[in-house]
Amino acid sequence: MFALNILDYSPIDEGSTAREALLQTTELAKLAESAGYKRFWVAEHHKVMSVAGSTPEMLMMHLATSTSSIRIGSGGVMLPHYSAYKVAENFRMLEALHPDRIDLGIGRSRSYLKVNQALNGNKQISYDQQIDDLQQYLTDSGELVATPVTETSPELWLLGTGGGSAELAAAKGTAYAYAHFARPAASGVEVVKTYRNSFRPSKLLNEPKVILAVFAVVAETAEEAEEIAKAFDLWLLFVESDMPPPYYPSIETAKARGFSAREQEKVDKNRQRMIIGDAETVKAEIERIAERFKADEVTIIPNISGAENRMNGIRLLAEAFGLSKS
Known part of the structure; x- marks a missing residue:
């Protein structure tokens, strides 16, 4: 049986604020812990005004302090934006304060051009080399030591969607989140x-480890899930547009x-990225996909409208899977 996680x-719900969104994330993490999920990860998005998650390591410190046992991680830190040394220091600090609970998920998705320039100052270093450097800093195997030095290390996960990332994760000996x-x-x-x-x-x-990450819309009934999914459809259209609302x-x-006819075509295509339904329906589809991929863990992304809907969705799914509550 695979473990279940949350990302x-x-x-930021319509009529809400970034502060409220972050506080809702905190409550979601607490619920995920009590419901029996293994990991709770937070994302890094820049200039996406409808989400508050821009600095995962900062939010992780708050979440790790607000919980006691669930693993807290980044899904992920976009490494090309930053210094590998500083990333290592940030995550060693997290690990020092919350040993054996920290996950460092890294990726390389590019953001808007101006955001890239503002974040990395046009640094010229390959992603491949950055991963090597990061691993050295996390294992004290280079000349330069990243502090604080810790007895344990964060779990290192490489995020990706294609063959290039999979080959890189395999060659570097990291866990892989697809x-x-x-x-x-x-x-x-x-x-x-x-x-x-x-x-x-x-x-x-020592051995390969795979997380499969999926969008899931879970509600009491299939009809309710479909209504919630329509707001998800619209959000995806918004973030792909030139002037998305905040x-x-x-x-x-x-x-x-x-939706217009053209928008409906995009919606239909985006629906292939989601699992929608009541808890038993979503559970069955997750099990089917996990078996196909031979996944060790599955991460649920409950990126749906309404804090109560997000809370209810992960609660229902935990009950359907029979997760053990703390």
Whole structure:
């Protein structure tokens, strides 16, 4: 049986604020812990005004302090934006204060051009080299030591959607988180298989380990889940537009607005990225996909409208899977 995790974006609901969104993320993390989820990760998004999650390591410190046992992680830190040394120091600090509870998920998704320039100052260093540097800093295997020095290390996960990331994770000996929600193609099974077959042990990991990340919309009934999903459909359209509003649209807004014929085509395509339904339906689909990918863990992304809907969704799914409560 695979473990279940949560990845939260800290969505800013229509009529709400960034502060409220972050406090809602805190409550979601507490619920995930009590419901029996293994990990709670937070994302890094820049210039996406409808989500508050821009600095995962900062939010992680708050969440780790607000909980006691669930693993807290980044999903993920976009490494090309930063100094590998500073990332190592940040996560060693987290690990020092919360040993054996910290996950460092890294990725390389590019943001808006001006954001990239503001964050990294046009640094010229390869992602491959940054990962090598990061691993050295986390294992004290280079000349330069990242402090604080800790007895334990954060788990290192490489996030990706294709063969390149899978091969890199295998070559570097990191765990691999496959973003099925971003690219739900059948080829993903081969991507994960390539990672497992090519994996080379490292100082941080002896055997390959795979997380599969999925969008899930869970409600009491299939009809209610479909209503919630319509707001999700609209949010995805918004974030892909030139002028997205600074909030996550409500279910009422989505109902009143509707979709044009062209938008409906995009909605239909985006629906391939989601699992929608009551808890038993979503559970069955998650089990099917997890079996196809031979996943060790599945991460649920409850990026839906309404804090109560997010809380209720992960509660219902935990009950359907029979997770043990703390």
